[in-house]
Amino acid sequence: MRASWQPAADIRQLRQRARLLAAIRQFFACREVLEVETPLLCRATGTDPNLNFFSSQFHQVPHTQTLFLQTSPEFAMKRLLAAGSGSIYQICKAFRNGEAGRFHNPEFTLLEWYRLDFTLQQLMDEVAELLLGLLRAGLPHLAVLRISYQQLFKQHTGLDALAFNRQAYRQYAVSRDHPEADMICGEDHALWLDFLFSHCVQNSLPGDTLCLVHGYPAIQSSLARLLPEDTRVAERFEVFINGLELGNGFFELCDADEQESRFDREIAHRQQHGLPAVAKDQLFLAALKAGLPACSGVAIGLDRLLMIASGCDAITQVLAFPVGNA
């Protein structure tokens, strides 16, 4: 397909994007959450083995430095929180290499915010309030469902997400016409959950419902705290509407040592699997050591939100110039 100079999105979607951005800024202005900007090009980036980054060379004669386009503004925003910013939000671009498809563009727009002293429940309330408000015009009858990951997984698959049983997982996958799952996932519990959730659960979520799925298994905790009373579960939630993943939130991990050991595990995983090496973000770790105040944070993909608000079924329909003709 030859790239066209013309925008992929209809002008209506561009107008709707502008209204969406204005409404989000209004929402946070009313709540006295500070809008901030952090760099997209940084000296370090996340170690998550499932996120591929773009890197670039910064030339400042006689020095050359590798800089990374951010996969999310999380580390820089947490440095602001540690410096006493109070609750903050940001609307920015994030970059993820290798991601392109019906719901993915390697460069996309994120809304990320952090709320001081918010529990995960309070943040989920706020996410629901924001999204219901933003989608009122397009989806006036949007219901809200809060459900734990374990319960949802059990409901759809009959399997226990927290207790790995390869034989049961394999049998279920075969019964759902995915005989290849066992070869792909093997003994990797987290990979099994990714496979089964994305193939058998996500697309069966109830329609026209804002689904807040909380209590992710600890092996998928990422930057979330573990639940003190049940360390098999992380204080993490995800938001879905009509099967589309819109965002991810954490009760943020503040423990610098725990954070560093999670980085080390991910770096080791990268080495084992021949993935590009990354260094730990020392400035972020230094900020955690100085003290990150108790907070919850969430990131929402705005392009996908716009898809839902405007009834589009491909991300290219809401981007002026998706990667194919950027």
Place this chain on the structure above:
Amino acid sequence: MATYSTNEFKGGLKIMLDNDPCSIIENEFVKPGKGQAFNRVKIRNLKTGRVIERTFKSGDTVESADVVDVEMQYLYGDGEFWHFMVPDTYEQYQADKNAVSDAVKWLKEQDICTMTLWNDSPLSVTPPNFVELTITETDPGLKGDTSGGGGKPATLESGAVVRVPLFVQIGEMIRVDTRTGEYVSRVKE
């Protein structure tokens, strides 16, 4: 053997799956924000024609299938094999019953067909989109009926049976769309 990474997946790509040559119909990138990326792919088995869905871990590689489409002229059938020739090189191929499959009922000597070769052996034959064939058998129909409402079955020289308007008679040549099996028009010789 050449391989393809899942990043190269797109409609029409020929890959080996379970030892059979297959063609990718549709490729969907599936990735949880914090998890493993997959490619969910709809695939046609070129041997059986069956369409299946299969998931790959993104970044994995699969063997490519040496499958090419070549325009060939149909020469003749000897009962066991159907013989084709590449017009430019005069190179000949013989396709068996499995390869010719449903195309057999449209084959007319000297027509140009598309032969799909796997490792240089005939895998399947696609007839031209339109063929012109003579009617060998059909009911005479009512005199004076020129409207063609309803129609009647007609057997063609190649063996195919198609519905034709009532006014079309034995010995006439008609044009047929092989993709739908539908009558298009009479052909004036």
